[in-house]
Amino acid sequence: MDYKVLKGLVIDDFPSMRSAFKSALASFGMTRVDVAGTAAEAIARIKGQRYDIIICDYNLGEGRNGQQLLEELRQRGMLDLESVFLMVTAESMYESVVATAELGPDDYLIKPFNGDMLRCRLDAILPRKQTFQSVYRHFKHGNLEAALSGCDVILREHPKYIVDVLRLKGEILVTMGEFEQAEELYKQIVAMRAVPWSKLGLAKAMHLQGKSAAAEALLLDIIGRHPNMVASYDLLADVQLAQNKAQEAQGTLQRGAAVSSKSPKRQRRLGEIALQNNDLATAEKAFRATLEKGRNSIYLVPNDVANLSRVYLKQGKPRAASEVVMNNREFLHESRDGKLVAAVMLSQVSARNDDTENARARIREAMRLREDGVVVDLDLDLDMLEACVKAGMEEEANHILTEVARNAHDHPTLLDQARRLYAEAGRQDVAETVLRQATARVIELSREGALLLKKGELRQSLEKMLLACQEAARNPRILMNAAWVSLRLLEEEGLSQNLLSQAQRLLADVDRLAPEHPRLAGLRTTLRQFQTQMN
Amino acid sequence: MHSPAGDTALEREDLYASLLHELKNNLVLMSITLEDIRHTGDAEHDRKLNEVRLQCQRIAERLMQALFVYRHAQSGGTELHAIDAYPVEDLLDELAVQARSLRSGMVIETVKADDVPAIWFFDRNMLEIALLNALHNSMLYARARIRIVARMEDDMLCVAIEDDSEGYPEHILQSVALGKPLRSNGTGLGLRFATMIAGAHVNGARTGRLRLRNQGGAVFEMLLP
Numbered sequence: 001m002d003y004k005v006l007k008g009l010v011i012d013d014f015p016s017m018r019s020a021f022k023s024a025l026a027s028f029g030m031t032r033v034d035v036a037g038t039a040a041e042a043i044a045r046i047k048g049q050r051y052d053i054i055i056c057d058y059n060l061g062e063g064r065n066g067q068q069l070l071e072e073l074r075q076r077g078m079l080d081l082e083s084v085f086l087m088v089t090a091e092s093m094y095e096s097v098v099a100t101a102e103l104g105p106d107d108y109l110i111k112p113f114n115g116d117m118l119r120c121r122l123d124a125i126l127p128r129k130q131t132f133q134s135v136y137r138h139f140k141h142g143n144l145e146a147a148l149s150g151c152d153v154i155l156r157e158h159p160k161y162i163v164d165v166l167r168l169k170g171e172i173l174v175t176m177g178e179f180e181q182a183e184e185l186y187k188q189i190v191a192m193r194a195v196p197w198s199k200l201g202l203a204k205a206m207h208l209q210g211k212s213a214a215a216e217a218l219l220l221d222i223i224g225r226h227p228n229m230v231a232s233y234d235l236l237a238d239v240q241l242a243q244n245k246a247q248e249a250q251g252t253l254q255r256g257a258a259v260s261s262k263s264p265k266r267q268r269r270l271g272e273i274a275l276q277n278n279d280l281a282t283a284e285k286a287f288r289a290t291l292e293k294g295r296n297s298i299y300l301v302p303n304d305v306a307n308l309s310r311v312y313l314k315q316g317k318p319r320a321a322s323e324v325v326m327n328n329r330e331f332l333h334e335s336r337d338g339k340l341v342a343a344v345m346l347s348q349v350s351a352r353n354d355d356t357e358n359a360r361a362r363i364r365e366a367m368r369l370r371e372d373g374v375v376v377d378l379d380l381d382l383d384m385l386e387a388c389v390k391a392g393m394e395e396e397a398n399h400i401l402t403e404v405a406r407n408a409h410d411h412p413t414l415l416d417q418a419r420r421l422y423a424e425a426g427r428q429d430v431a432e433t434v435l436r437q438a439t440a441r442v443i444e445l446s447r448e449g450a451l452l453l454k455k456g457e458l459r460q461s462l463e464k465m466l467l468a469c470q471e472a473a474r475n476p477r478i479l480m481n482a483a484w485v486s487l488r489l490l491e492e493e494g495l496s497q498n499l500l501s502q503a504q505r506l507l508a509d510v511d512r513l514a515p516e517h518p519r520l521a522g523l524r525t526t527l528r529q530f531q532t533q534m535n
Numbered sequence: 536m537h538s539p540a541g542d543t544a545l546e547r548e549d550l551y552a553s554l555l556h557e558l559k560n561n562l563v564l565m566s567i568t569l570e571d572i573r574h575t576g577d578a579e580h581d582r583k584l585n586e587v588r589l590q591c592q593r594i595a596e597r598l599m600q601a602l603f604v605y606r607h608a609q610s611g612g613t614e615l616h617a618i619d620a621y622p623v624e625d626l627l628d629e630l631a632v633q634a635r636s637l638r639s640g641m642v643i644e645t646v647k648a649d650d651v652p653a654i655w656f657f658d659r660n661m662l663e664i665a666l667l668n669a670l671h672n673s674m675l676y677a678r679a680r681i682r683i684v685a686r687m688e689d690d691m692l693c694v695a696i697e698d699d700s701e702g703y704p705e706h707i708l709q710s711v712a713l714g715k716p717l718r719s720n721g722t723g724l725g726l727r728f729a730t731m732i733a734g735a736h737v738n739g740a741r742t743g744r745l746r747l748r749n750q751g752g753a754v755f756e757m758l759l760p
Contacts, residue, residue, distance in 0.1 A: 020567040027570065090556070091599045094660065098617040108617070110660050112563035112595045114570055116636040120629040124622070160653040163620035193656040193738065195619055226616050 001126050003030035003119075006052040010035045011042045011069070012088075013061040021055060024115035039064040039072075040296065046078050053122065054079070056105075058089040058097050064297065067101055068262060072298060074103060081136040084125050095228070100260070102200065102231035131158055135168065144176050144528065163189070170201045177521030179208040196226045200235065207239050208518055215239045223255075230260045237269065246277050254282070257289075264294030264304075271307055284311045291328070300331070302338035303377055309345040310383065313352065322349040340369045340376065344384045351390035359391040367396060378408060382417055389425045397422075398434050405438035407474040442471040446478065449485075458489045469506070476514040479506045480523060487526050495534050503527050551605075559598040566591045589637050589671060596668055600728040603661075615658040615735045623647060623655050623685050623692065629663065630683050634670045641674060641681050648686035655692045657736060657759050662694070665729040669696040669755040672722065676700035677752065688758065691743070695756040702749030711747045733757050 008030055010021040018035045025033050030053075036042040039060055046054075058066040066087050073079035087105040089097045098108050106125050109118070129136075131154060138147035151169045154161055166189050173182035186202035189195075199222050206215040219236040222229060233256025240249040253270040261267070271286035287308035294300035305328045312321035325332065325345050332338035347362030366384055370376060376384075381404045388397035401418055408414050415435060422431035445468035452461035465482040472478045483506040486499050507527060510520055569588050574581045627645040634643045666683075673681045677698035684695040709715070711726060729745045736743035741760035748754045 016564055020564060023571060024567065090560075091602055095616060098660075100616070108660060110599075110664070112559070112566060112592075112599075114566065114636070116632050117629065120625075120632050124625045124629075160622040160624070163654060193618075193620070195656065196616060197619075228616060 001123055003028055003122075004032075006030060006032065007049070008033040008053045008055065009042065009045055009051040011037075011039070011054065011056040011060065011066070013037055013057065013059070017057065024118050025055075027115035028119045039066075039069040042069060043072070043078070046073065051083060053084045053086070055086045055088060055109075055118075058087055058093055065262065066105075067097065068297075070105055071101070071103055076298060080140060082129055082133060084122065084129060086121065100226075100228045100230055102197070104197075128161060128164065131161065132164070132168070139168075139172060139175075142528065144172055144525070145532070147172050148176075163192070167197070167201075170205075174201075174205065174208070175521065176525045177523075178525070179205050183209065196222055196229050196232075200229070200232055203232070203239075204235060207235065207242065210242070212239050212243045216243075228259060230256050230263070230266070233259070234266060234269070237273070241273070246273055249273050250277055250279065250282070257286070261289065262293050264290045264297065264299040267293060268304060268307070271311075275307070275311065280311055280315050284308070284315070287311055291324075302332055302335060302341040303380070305332060305338075306341045306345055306377075306380060306383070309348075310379075313348055318349045318352045322346060325349075336369055336372065336374045340366055340374050341380065343369065344380055344387065347387040347391070348383055351387045356391050359387055360393060363387055363391060363393055363396060378404060378411075378414060382414070382421070385418060386421050389421050389427070394427070394430070398430070401431065401434050402438040405435050406442055407472045409439040409442055409472065410475070410477060442468050442475075442478070445471065446481070449481070453485060458485060458492060461485055462489060466502075473509070474513060476510045476517055479510050479513075480517070480519055483507050483510070483523055483527075487523065487530070490530050495530065497534070500527075500530055500534060503530075555598050555602050559595055559602070562591060562595040562598065566595060585637060589674065592637075593671055596664065596671070597724060599664065600668070600724055603664075604724070604728055604731060615661060615732075617658040617660065618656050618736065619658075620654045620656055621659045622653060623651050624653075626657075626659060626663070626694070627683050627685055630666055630670060633663075633667055634674070634681065634683070637671075637674065641677055642679060644680070644682045646682055646684045646686075648684075650687045651685045651692065655759065656738070657692070658732070661732045661735075662757065662759075665725075665732045665757065666694060666696060666755075668725040668729070672725070673698035673700065673753065673755075691741070691758045691760050693756050693758050695754055697750075697752060697754045699752040702753045703747055708747055708749070711745060729755075729757065733759070736760060 003025075008025055010018050010025075010033060012018045012021065012035075015037070018037070022033050022035065025031075034045055034051075036045050040063070042056070056066045056069060060066060060069070064072070070079070070085060070087070079085065085105040086107050086109055087097070088109045088111060091110050094108070094110055107121055109121065135147050135150035135154065138144070138150060148169065151165050151172070155165045158165075166185060170182050170185050170189070173179075173185060183202060183205035186198055186205055189198040190202055199218060203215045203218045203222070206218070216236065216239050219232050219239060222232045223236065226232070233252050237249040237252045237256070240246075240252060250270065250273045253266060253273060257266055257270055267286045267289040271283045271290060274280075274282035274286060287304065290304045291300065291308060294304060305324060309321040309324045312318070312324065322345075325342050329342065332342045343362045343366040347359045347366060350356075350359035350362060363384065381400055385397055385400045385404070388394070388400065404418060405415060419428060419431050419435075422428050445464050449461045449464035449468060452464060462482065462485045465478070465485055468478050469482050483503045486503040486506070490496065490499050490503070503523075504527060507520065507523055510517060514520070566588070569584075569591055572584055574584060624647055627647060631643055631645045634641075670681065670683070673696055677700045680699045682695075682697045684693075684697060686693050686695070707722065707726070711730070726745070726747075733743040733745045736759045738760040743757065743759045746756045746758060748756075
């Protein structure tokens with residue numbers, strides 16, 4: 001291996017360790033090495049250029065740790081599978097760091113180690129990366145069938161990579177929506193050895209097929225044996241929610257957060273579920289942690305500020321609700337979504353304080369942002385609705401309610417919340433009229449579409465469903481129904497560029513609205529198969 | 536229930552642990568500096584350099600093992616979380632490179648029996664620490680030759696360090712064979728660590744173990760189910 005041509009990045013908060021790494025790398029000819037002292041500095045470096053090898057200490061002092069940095073890099077698409085990422089830990093951290101996340105580095109090194117050991121590890125990893133290169137590229141570009149057959153070639157020719165190949169195959173199958181095949185594959189790995197990640201993969205494949213009871217039992221077993229493996233708490237909470245066990249899901253996430261409190265995503269989910277369970281104290285704590293842990297990372301979104309502010313309002317603390325918006329003003333002003341959150345939450349606060357004039361000014365500001373096409377989260381819509389009702393802006397309220405109802409006619413809890421808001425102001429009859437008018441057309445169109453589909457009138461069915469999509473452009477189920485019929489038509493009537501682009505557009509919208517919807521992966525795979533045929 | 540005396544004892548132990556930890560980190564930096572000092576070809580200089588490098592590594596290893604044994608016992612954990620699939624030949628190569636880098640003048644060979652599968656499941660980092668410790672021991676006592684061997688025994692992977700020394704003294708063989716407690720210093724600590732690591736390799740109903748014997752020298756074997 002020619003290390004002279006490779007670019008390296010060393011991330012460690014201690015200058016003495018950074019130079020020690022550099023000299024260890026130089027001892028086998030790797031001299032093109034940059035250094036970074038913090039996660040933020042590392043991200044800036046990686047933005048500027050691609051590194052072949054990244055060596056990162058788990059402990060980076062204040063702020064994000066090495067694992068969080070790795071996850072952020074992968075999530076932002078800044079680190080592809082072809083690059084090597086080595087995590088360095090002290091022996092004292094090793095047991096709690098290693099194999100606890102779903103998304104791991106290529107290898108772990110324990111301090112102390114020397115240049116020879118570092119080189120040995122790299123000598124083993126680089127040829128593996130080389131062998132997998134084309135598979136990684138196919139996977140990255142969404143050529144999943146090609147990636148799968150590439151895996152089978154490696155399986156035949158390189159028996160020593162058998163477990164790496166099987167693991168990657170499992171990921172590809174899940175991405176394709178082939179959950180049954182994925183389950184079979186993970187069972188095969190578990191039979192070789194029940195390593196934690198293989199059991200986690202199996203549980204995920206089961207969950208995605210709706211086999212909740214089996215998935216739950218398996219996850220409880222993993223957690224019992226490997227309590228540090230935080231990814232299993234997150235999945236278990238999903239499985240419990242799928243069974244409408246919101247209390248259990250909250251408990252599970254609380255245990256996960258106790259093992260590792262640093263993840264803003266976990267804290268956010270915990271807060272959302274606690275809020276749903278009306279456990280305001282837990283929700284407050286979790287949303288505060290979300291803001292704190294997510295600060296200066298891509299994981300923080302404006303809705304996190306809205307969540308905490310919402311909890312304070314429910315607790316009857318309007319002052320705290322406005323303070324959290326004010327304290328995060330700079331962050332909120334960076335984006336239009338953020339500005340909308342600030343306007344909506346402050347209008348709520350003013351409405352609570354009976355400061356109608358101020359509430360109205362904020363609502364008008366929010367309405368302007370909304371008209372400019374900011375995509376609004378349904379919870380935020382409800383907040384706005386509440387402020388409008390309280391401030392006596394019925395016209396605006398009805399406008400928002402109409403839009404919420406059109407896009408969520410099949411979401412009864414949300415509609416009930418809206419009804420309650422009107423009822424509190426003694427306007428329940430208005431709510432009913434608006435709801436009826438708003439949902440009538442989308443309900444009618446979906447019903448007609450379904451009927452025509454039953455009769456086998458695919459063309460006419462699609463027409464109705466596309467009209468329904470215009471009515472409810474933010475309802476993932478309506479969009480997916482239309483996409484499904486488009487794909488059926490392609491199958492029946494043969495290839496057509498029109499139908500293909502239509503399905504593609506619809507699924508792209510769903511991907512934006514509900515990227516983790518269980519139906520999405522399967523529809524995408526079907527779409528891809530037609531696209532391959534077309535080419 | 537926490538008694539005040541208990542808390543104090545705990546704090547004292549944590550103080551020891553962090554002291555060991557810091558000493559170990561200092562040693563890491565020292566060993567990296569030592570690596571920067573080049574061999575000159577002058578026999579006396581090179582011999583001393585090799586000696587001090589080996590000593591430094593041994594101290595760092597010892598501290599690391601002491602910390603691990605201490606924490607492992609405290610957490611009551613028996614199963615290793617990092618057990619995964621690794622190519623057996625990579626393990627042997629890495630150990631050999633490590634051993635050769637100390638330039639002890641020993642002949643170091645690796646042997647992989649034909650029936651050893653391409654991969655096996657183990658916690659490579661922990662296993663390596665235990666095996667390197669055995670290798671360093673052999674370097675002190677062997678006459679000329681050390682073999683790093685992988686073979687199958689009773690459906691378990693057996694990784695062995697074999698040398699041509701006079702072998703282990705009888706009391707050490709007895710202690711390990713009978714599972715009697717070993718002293719927590721010197722060779723005893725390394726063996727205690729190796730016993731713990733082997734025993735943390737669990738596969739279904741079977742548990743790994745450490746075995747020592749004398750056969751043409753000292754034979755140190757880790758059996759992994």
